[in-house]
Amino acid sequence: MYDFEYHRAASLDDAAGKLKSADDGTLVAGGMTLIPTLKLRLASPSDLIDISGLAELSGIKAEGDAVVVGAATIHAAVAASSDVRAKIPALADLAELIGDAQVRNRGTLGGSIANNDPTADYPAALLALGATIRTDHREIAADDYFEGLFETALDAGEIITQVAFPVPEKASYQKFPNPASRYALVGVFVAKGPSGVRVAVTGAGLDGVFRVTEMETALAENFSPDAIKDVSVSADGLNADIHAGADYRAHLIGVLARRAVADCT
Amino acid sequence: MPTVSMKVNGVDVSGDVEARTLLVQFLRETLDMTGTHVGCDTSQCGACCVLMNGDSVKSCSVLAVQAEGAEITTIEGLANGDELHPMQDAFRQNHGLQCGFCTPGMVISAIDLVSKNPKPTEKEVREWLEGNLCRCTGYHNIVKAIQAGAQAMGG
Numbered sequence: 001m002y003d004f005e006y007h008r009a010a011s012l013d014d015a016a017g018k019l020k021s022a023d024d025g026t027l028v029a030g031g032m033t034l035i036p037t038l039k040l041r042l043a044s045p046s047d048l049i050d051i052s053g054l055a056e057l058s059g060i061k062a063e064g065d066a067v068v069v070g071a072a073t074i075h076a077a078v079a080a081s082s083d084v085r086a087k088i089p090a091l092a093d094l095a096e097l098i099g100d101a102q103v104r105n106r107g108t109l110g111g112s113i114a115n116n117d118p119t120a121d122y123p124a125a126l127l128a129l130g131a132t133i134r135t136d137h138r139e140i141a142a143d144d145y146f147e148g149l150f151e152t153a154l155d156a157g158e159i160i161t162q163v164a165f166p167v168p169e170k171a172s173y174q175k176f177p178n179p180a181s182r183y184a185l186v187g188v189f190v191a192k193g194p195s196g197v198r199v200a201v202t203g204a205g206l207d208g209v210f211r212v213t214e215m216e217t218a219l220a221e222n223f224s225p226d227a228i229k230d231v232s233v234s235a236d237g238l239n240a241d242i243h244a245g246a247d248y249r250a251h252l253i254g255v256l257a258r259r260a261v262a263d264c265t
Numbered sequence: 266m267p268t269v270s271m272k273v274n275g276v277d278v279s280g281d282v283e284a285r286t287l288l289v290q291f292l293r294e295t296l297d298m299t300g301t302h303v304g305c306d307t308s309q310c311g312a313c314c315v316l317m318n319g320d321s322v323k324s325c326s327v328l329a330v331q332a333e334g335a336e337i338t339t340i341e342g343l344a345n346g347d348e349l350h351p352m353q354d355a356f357r358q359n360h361g362l363q364c365g366f367c368t369p370g371m372v373i374s375a376i377d378l379v380s381k382n383p384k385p386t387e388k389e390v391r392e393w394l395e396g397n398l399c400r401c402t403g404y405h406n407i408v409k410a411i412q413a414g415a416q417a418m419g420g
């Protein structure tokens with residue numbers, strides 16, 4: 001790892017200021033993505049600005065018809081939250097399936113969606129639930145946020161503060177984990193909520209998370225696993241690697257989507 | 266060079282470290298506490314687990330400066346003199362180790378589990394061990410040890 005200057009931010013404003021004044025500064029939250037990256041010397045920031053544990057960015061609260069999760073909230077807290085469990089159990093389930101216990105004790109929602117790994121779990125939840133990403137400058141709809149592999153709508157120096165998840169009528173997340181890394185080989189989040197029925201897929205797309213509109217239309221008419229049994233997902237644009245071919249991933253999307261619909265609570 | 270201070274196994278410690286120093290390097294190289302192991306480069310094996318303010322973390326993926334002010338418990342901090350911690354003793358009684366390389370991380374991870382779930386089922390233990398790899402035992406006796414340890418700890 002190359003050396004850097006380390007700063008613990010005292011507040012959100014302090015973090016934004018330090019990020020701006022650094023040569024080539026990077027935020028660190030849980031570090032579960034960034035520190036392995038630094039160890040491999042795949043990045044060499046001049047400064048690390050630590051936002052983990054900032055009270056302004058942590059915590060979970062019910063806000064009208066939404067559950068609002070602070071960006072620096074760790075996965076373990078989302079999994080254990082009684083608010084999330086009561087209102088969006090599928091989101092608590094998803095958080096509990098991320099990596100392993102130690103990763104969940106450090107890794108954060110904000111870090112996950114800022115990184116936008118194509119095999120990460122949270123992007124599927126944000127897209128399917130029609131979440132809103134709040135930053136220190138603005139609000140961004142999930143539909144406009146995920147822009148491809150490790151690409152997001154965030155501007156340089158922009159800090160995610162919260163994510164607001166509208167409470168759905170029902171939802172489920174089904175994940176087929178890569179047996180070695182536990183990231184999603186394919187993960188499908190199905191939600192029936194204020195923005196209709198949405199089916200979001202992570203792990204499979206070459207450009208990251210995406211929606212399967214054909215399934216959404218069929219499910220809007222008849223919300224049952226049978227309604228999508230004949231919808232075939234094309235392998236074009238899907239990822240193929242040593243773990244699974246594109247056609248296998250396409251098949252898994254169908255299987256997991258049907259399981260998710262059957263499991264929706 | 267930043268100075269970092271924390272409590273390790275109940276003792277206040279501090280040292281001057283480069284910002285890039287990992288918590289596990291601080292423990293092993295600065296404090297000469299080599300009970301915490303490093304088994305991989307990819308944050309996956311869990312040999313380096315320590316408790317940080319009560320929760321298990323991978324000390325190979327936390328910077329020492331991030332642990333400023335924290336309470337750290339390592340495998341060296343568990344026994345009470347010659348008396349093993351019930352979880353350590355359960356690993357011994359149940360043959361929960363062979364080469365022992367993964368064991369410090371396994372024991373720490375198990376103690377975190379039991380603090381959150383005093384009576385874990387076999388399935389819950391196996392799921393919890395997702396982040397702890399063992400190349401020797403096949404896990405069977407580790408799972409047995411953790412359930413016995415949980416019971417001995419009062420679960």
Ligand SMILES: Cc1cc2nc3c(=O)[nH]c(=O)nc-3n(C[C@H](O)[C@H](O)[C@H](O)COP(=O)(O)OP(=O)(O)OC[C@H]3O[C@@H](n4cnc5c(N)ncnc54)[C@H](O)[C@@H]3O)c2cc1C
Pocket residue numbers: 026027028029030031032033034035036051071072097098099100103106107108109110111112113114115119120121122158159160161181182183184307308309
């Ligand atoms: C062994 C292992 C297994 C894993 N398995 C899974 C898995 O199954 N599923 C899964 O989804 N993920 C998995 N992860 C990744 C994990 O979820 C990470 O915690 C997450 O991707 C990043 O969160 P972080 O807080 O650790 O971010 P960091 O590593 O601290 O930061 C990541 C990036 O996000 C930026 N960032 C952080 N917070 C903000 C913010 N508030 N605003 C703007 N930018 C920000 C940082 O600058 C950095 O570029 C795994 C990780 C490991 C090590």
Ligand code: FES
Pocket residue numbers: 302303304305306307308309310311312313314323324325326
């Ligand atoms: S040394 Fe392997 S996870 Fe830390």
Ligand code: FES
Pocket residue numbers: 361362363364365366367368398399400401402
């Ligand atoms: S006992 Fe050898 S790695 Fe677990």
